[in-house]
Amino acid sequence: MWKKIIKSYDYSLILAVFLLCGFGLIMIYSSSMITAVARYNLPSDYFFKKQLTSILLGSIAFFIMMIFPYRAFLNGKFLRIIFFGSIAVLILLFVFGHVAGGAQSWFLLFGRALQPGEFMKLSVIIYLAAIYEKKQSYIDEFEKGALPPVIFTVLICVLVILQPDIGTALIIAMIACSMIICSGMGLKSILKLLLLASIFLLILSPLIVWKADTIFNSARMSRFTGFLNPFENEQGSGYQLVNSYIAIGSGGLTGLGLGESVQKYGYLPESHTDFIMAIVSEELGIFGVSFVLILIAFIVYKGLYIARKCEDAFGSLIAIGVSSMIAIQTGINLGGLTGLLPITGVTLPFISYGGSSLLLLLISMGLLVNVSMFVNYREKYKKPAATIGISQNK
Incomplete structure (x- = not known):
C-alpha cells in the first residue's frame, strides 16, 4: 500500500517547487547583499540566511502536508477553528501587531516577523473548498448554498484592508472569485453575489473614509498612481518603476552575469522583495526570466490539471485555489514591476524574500501534492487511495 502511495506522488511538481526555491535563494543573496550592508548595516548574507531558514521550516511543513490526507480537513471542528481562529488572529493584530511601512500587519515572534494576512489565503481556500463541497446538492440555493461561505471571505478581506494591506486583500478576493466560479454555482447565483458585493462596498464606504488617512496616505497612493507615467516624476x-525598467532593459538575452547587477547598489528599492524579477532580468536576461516563468506556469498548469482530474469537489477546489493564488500573485507582481499594474507590494511566489509568504506557499504546495497523489493513485491502480484511515470517498 505505502509503496503504491509513494509511487503516486507527482515528483515533477515537487521538483519544480524546490527548483524555484533554490533559484530564489540564489537571487536573494545576489540582490540583497548590498542592501543588507549599506542600508541596514547587517552582514551581506543576512537575508540569504533568513530565507534559507524559511525554506527549511517550510520544507518540513511541505512534507507534513504532503503525507497527511487532505480530506481530513473536512472535519467540522477544524473548519470552525479556521473560521473563528482566522478572524481572532486578524483582530489581535490591531492590539499586538507590529507596525512597519505604515501597516500593522506583523506579529514579532522569536525575533522573526510573521504576517498572518498571508496565511489567510490558505484559510479561505480550505474553508471555501470544504463548505462548497458540503453544499454541492443545493449550491444554487442562494441564501443557503451560495452566500454563507462568502461572508467569511468578506470578513477576512475587511480586516486585512484595515491593517492596511490592500494587495493581500485583493489577492484573497480574487482567489475566492476563481473558486466561486468553479464551484458549480449557476450564473444567476454568481450575478446575485456580484450585486451583493456592490451593495456591500457602498455600505463599507463610510469605514473606508474613516480610515482614509492610513489606507490612502500619500506614500501609498503614489505607488498606485506612479505607474501611469513614471517618467513625469523620475x-x-x-x-522605483523607472529603475525597474533600466534593470530589465540592461539584461538583454543573457544578462550582465550573476551578481553583476548595477541597480541593486541602492538604485532599485526593494530589489530583493517586490522587484527581484527586475534583478533576475538584469543579471540573467531573458533566459533567467524564462526559467522562472516556465516553472511557475508548469505549477499552475499542474494545479488546474489536478483540479480537472480530481473526482471530489473538495480536492478540485483546493487545487483551483492554490493554482489561482500562485497565478494571481505572479501576475500582480510582474504587472507592478513592468508598469502594467499599480505597485502593490505583492511578492513573486517562491522567488522574493519573505518568510511568511514562502512558508504559506510551501504549505499550500504540500496540500496540492497531497491532492495529486490521490488522483494519481486512483488513475494508476483504478481504486481510491486510503491512508491513516481517511479514504478518498469519505
Whole structure:
C-alpha cells in the first residue's frame, strides 16, 4: 500500500517547487547583499540566511502536508477553528501587531516577523473548498448554498484592508472569485453575489473614509498612481518603476552575469522583495526570466490539471485555489514591476524574500501534492487511495 502511495506522488511538481526555491535563494543573496550592508548595516548574507531558514521550516511543513490526507480537513471542528481562529488572529493584530511601512500587519515572534494576512489565503481556500463541497446538492440555493461561505471571505478581506494591506486583500478576493466560479454555482447565483458585493462596498464606504488617512496616505497612493507615467516624476513617485525598467532593459538575452547587477547598489528599492524579477532580468536576461516563468506556469498548469482530474469537489477546489493564488500573485507582481499594474507590494511566489509568504506557499504546495497523489493513485491502480484511515470517498 505505502509503496503504491509513494509511487503516486507527482515528483515533477515537487521538483519544480524546490527548483524555484533554490533559484530564489540564489537571487536573494545576489540582490540583497548590498542592501543588507549599506542600508541596514547587517552582514551581506543576512537575508540569504533568513530565507534559507524559511525554506527549511517550510520544507518540513511541505512534507507534513504532503503525507497527511487532505480530506481530513473536512472535519467540522477544524473548519470552525479556521473560521473563528482566522478572524481572532486578524483582530489581535490591531492590539499586538507590529507596525512597519505604515501597516500593522506583523506579529514579532522569536525575533522573526510573521504576517498572518498571508496565511489567510490558505484559510479561505480550505474553508471555501470544504463548505462548497458540503453544499454541492443545493449550491444554487442562494441564501443557503451560495452566500454563507462568502461572508467569511468578506470578513477576512475587511480586516486585512484595515491593517492596511490592500494587495493581500485583493489577492484573497480574487482567489475566492476563481473558486466561486468553479464551484458549480449557476450564473444567476454568481450575478446575485456580484450585486451583493456592490451593495456591500457602498455600505463599507463610510469605514473606508474613516480610515482614509492610513489606507490612502500619500506614500501609498503614489505607488498606485506612479505607474501611469513614471517618467513625469523620475525622482519621486516614478523612481522605483523607472529603475525597474533600466534593470530589465540592461539584461538583454543573457544578462550582465550573476551578481553583476548595477541597480541593486541602492538604485532599485526593494530589489530583493517586490522587484527581484527586475534583478533576475538584469543579471540573467531573458533566459533567467524564462526559467522562472516556465516553472511557475508548469505549477499552475499542474494545479488546474489536478483540479480537472480530481473526482471530489473538495480536492478540485483546493487545487483551483492554490493554482489561482500562485497565478494571481505572479501576475500582480510582474504587472507592478513592468508598469502594467499599480505597485502593490505583492511578492513573486517562491522567488522574493519573505518568510511568511514562502512558508504559506510551501504549505499550500504540500496540500496540492497531497491532492495529486490521490488522483494519481486512483488513475494508476483504478481504486481510491486510503491512508491513516481517511479514504478518498469519505
